[in-house]
Amino acid sequence: MRAKKSLMVLGIISLTIIFGTISFSTLVTGTSSAAAADTKNLDIGLLVALSGFGSGAETLIDQGAKTAMESINEAGGITINGQPYMINLIVEDTKGSAEGSVAAANKLVYDRKVKFVVGTVVPYSIEAVGTVTEPAKVLRSSLYNCATPSEYGPKTPYTFMGNDGTVEGNTALLTYLVEAFPEVKTTVLVIPDDGSIPHLGPIMKRAAEKRGLKVLGEPVSWTHNTVDFTPIIAKALARKPDTLTLLNGWPAPVGAMLKTAREAGFTGPVTCGHNPCEDILKVAGAAASTNYFATGIVGSSPDMPPMVKKITPIFVKKFGHALYYNYWGFNGIYVLVKAIEAAQSLEPDKVKDSWENMKSIDSLYGRAPMGGAKTYGIKHTVCHPVAIQSLMNAKVKHVKWVDVLVP
């Protein structure tokens, strides 16, 4: 009897605690919800390789994207139909692999329920992410593409190209090259064997020939785990080109190719989009680092657009550097946020419709026309101006801005 009474008292106390806790937490939540009613969060997923292949550059993209988020939020966020929103960046590591990219995209889309995603960079990763975001109708601002239709094209209607891809960046380089080196008449295309060669090769060959540059033979290809580039470069140089056009690859392989070419006695210009000079210098070494041209921002140059001038000191203060991939990450977020703001909607379908009907959009590098309908079969490419930088005698310098409108 006594035990029964004690049990009853214990039960009442337990129930009181449980209900008390629930009521209190409801009160607290209610209060905080009320406080947060003024400003809401807009979740944007960021897919980057923080480990594994490509993580050297993609950790810098992560830094740039976070800086974009902070910068937008400090300026008051964005306002959609009168409702202010703060950007909340949710970062997932793709681990530099296709399966890692799918897992990361699944987490963002199905666990975190994001409707907007920024990333990724490497073709197999872009393709892998698309298998998740496209069926889920999640709007994606891709950071790159190598012109393969499975990455970006009519079959990926929810994918936009926020940054310049292989075609845009390298077309800008070719435009600059023929202007600066009129004596250069022949080139060899060197492309990683990542599935892009059948698509990218013909597009870049046409772009080169349109500018009076003859492409010698078929593209020379290499794989991502190549250690020694001697045979690859020997094969390219055996055709006696005036210049080498390296298309794609991270700074590690591109720097190794430049070093190998110089060691083999090649002194002509070497170009590669999206592989900035400061990184190439670290890999190739001072002796080999000359007559190399890339796309990329030199933040210290006076010939920079206002936004770049504004964020460069922020990068330096936060990270101790302002590197090309930092700007890449920043622009990826910035362009997407501008598209959402222009659509005045948080519905991916409405943002998509609005974005593809825009004639131009604000980018970090200035106003950028939209293009790509003829080249990719989809008018989702943000054709922003492209900065060209040079590496001469181990010194990095900004040389020119080139406007590229991909038809």
Next chain:
Amino acid sequence: METVINTIIGALVLSSMYILVALGFALLLSIMGVLNFAHGAIYMVGGYICYQFAVEFGLNQWLSLLLSTLIMGAFGVLLERVCFRPFYGDMYRTIVMTIAIVLVLETTVNVLVGVHIRSLPAFVPGIIKAGAISLSAERLVTFFIGGVLLLGLTLFIKKAKAGQQMLAVSQEPEGAVLQGIDIFRISAVACAMGCALAAVAGSLMGAIFELSPFMGDYMLVKAIQLVILSGIGSIGGVLAGGLIVGSIDAVLPLFASGAVTQAVGLGIIIVLLLIRPRGLFGREVT
């Protein structure tokens, strides 16, 4: 002619590096029966230590190479004592242990120094020109160092008492113990030598190519390929295997493109193994 000579030099440099890495791997496998999956990570750490001394602390690069080699050698002794000895004879547990070491080393380097691009400056900068042929002095020196180390190691195994004891342990561990050989001491020496060789290779390759926390993964695969091709238990066969694998990797891209080269390279190794299932110089495993 220029292409042929450059390719031959490239093949020799690659082969000597593969051999340096694979020898350490083969030593541990033969003497301790340890399939050391951490060997690639040790190669990577060796390169980073050399970088820290040479670039961050501004020490002489050759001295940095020596320090890196000594540190990784000492690490090898520690590895044998703490990670391998408690599981002696238990291959499965040592495999799990080596995988754990890979994770610890790669993550530590990733967290401490980051994944940003680094490359060691050239040990011997400059290009040697002979007519139309130009060769990288760095590659020639790397090949020379590799050759000297391999010669030294071969002499050590053939002539030194500890080397002979290693050979005995690798051939018949129980017999070696009955002859009064301290199997753990020999294992520690082998582990130290293996790690030191990997550190030399990591530092030299870090100068020719670049450093990354994951650079060892590829080398580990190459070391495994090479040891299987040479024949498990054959330290001498690693030399021949290294030359074959290095030459395949250096020559094939001239004739085939992209991923095809890798498939063809592996195809050649498979054919060789079909002809000699025990590897080129392998002995019967009982």
